[in-house]
Amino acid sequence: RLEAVIFDLDGVVTDTAEYHYLAWKELADELGIPFDRNVNERLKGVSRSESLDILLEKSSRSWTAAEKEDVAARKNDRYRELIGQLTPGDLLPGIGELLTALRERGIAVGLASASHNAPLILERLDAGSLFQAVADPAGVRKGKPDPEIFLRAAELLGVPPENCVGVEDAAAGIAAINAAGMKSVGIGSADRLGEADLLLASTAELSAEQLLALFR
Numbered sequence: 424r425l426e427a428v429i430f431d432l433d434g435v436v437t438d439t440a441e442y443h444y445l446a447w448k449e450l451a452d453e454l455g456i457p458f459d460r461n462v463n464e465r466l467k468g469v470s471r472s473e474s475l476d477i478l479l480e481k482s483s484r485s486w487t488a489a490e491k492e493d494v495a496a497r498k499n500d501r502y503r504e505l506i507g508q509l510t511p512g513d514l515l516p517g518i519g520e521l522l523t524a525l526r527e528r529g530i531a532v533g534l535a536s537a538s539h540n541a542p543l544i545l546e547r548l549d550a551g552s553l554f555q556a557v558a559d560p561a562g563v564r565k566g567k568p569d570p571e572i573f574l575r576a577a578e579l580l581g582v583p584p585e586n587c588v589g590v591e592d593a594a595a596g597i598a599a600i601n602a603a604g605m606k607s608v609g610i611g612s613a614d615r616l617g618e619a620d621l622l623l624a625s626t627a628e629l630s631a632e633q634l635l636a637l638f639r
């Protein structure tokens with residue numbers, strides 16, 4: 424029985440996945456390190472420091488911890504500049520309607536994002552009150568593809584994992600949802616999200632009926 428839907432944030436609720444890409448791309452260009460959208464796919468759902476490690480795989484030299492901290496902070500400053508432009512109109516297509524439809528049906532809504540900027544983004548979108556639980560990545564030991572952050576959100580909502588749906592745009596996120604024992608919905612293409620129980624090309628295709636149908 425569907426009792427809760429747990430959303431990823433970046434690339435699902437709003438298009439901040441694109442801002443992450445732009446901020447990493449600027450940094451990579453400055454550092455003279457090759458970086459493209461293909462490499463960027465591996466960064467989706469992955470923490471800031473792990474993302475930087477993936478980006479630096481193509482670097483010709485080694486980086487000290489202090490240098491890495493410095494460039495990660497620079498990326499984050501640029502990213503926060505970009506998300507400063509977000510307004511309540513920047514929910515991705517269909518998300519506002521879906522959140523309303525879920526509330527009308529008494530289905531709980533949670534957030535499971537690895538981003539430390541999630542509270543700021545929810546504030547910019549004026550969407551904080553739409554989520555009954557927001558899992559804090561600072562309290563999570565293992566990131567996606569580990570199921571921990573989705574399990575934490577379900578626990579905060581008081582719903583058993585088997586009665587939850589998770590929605591994700593990252594391969595690591597779909598793996599996390601599946602490992603949590605939840606039904607998974609992928610937003611994107613089959614080449615990356617083939618493991619999802621339901622695959623949709625865009626958030627515009629999401630509906631409460633489809634999520635309910637996953638339990639029939």
Ligand code: G6P
Pocket residue numbers: 433440443466467468469470471474499536537538539540541593
């Ligand atoms: C999400 C995004 C990743 C990002 C991570 C950390 O998982 O999909 O691209 O690296 O959050 O975000 P932060 O805002 O804390 O750097």
Ligand code: MG
Pocket residue numbers: 431432433434435440467468591592593596
């Ligand atoms: Mg995402």
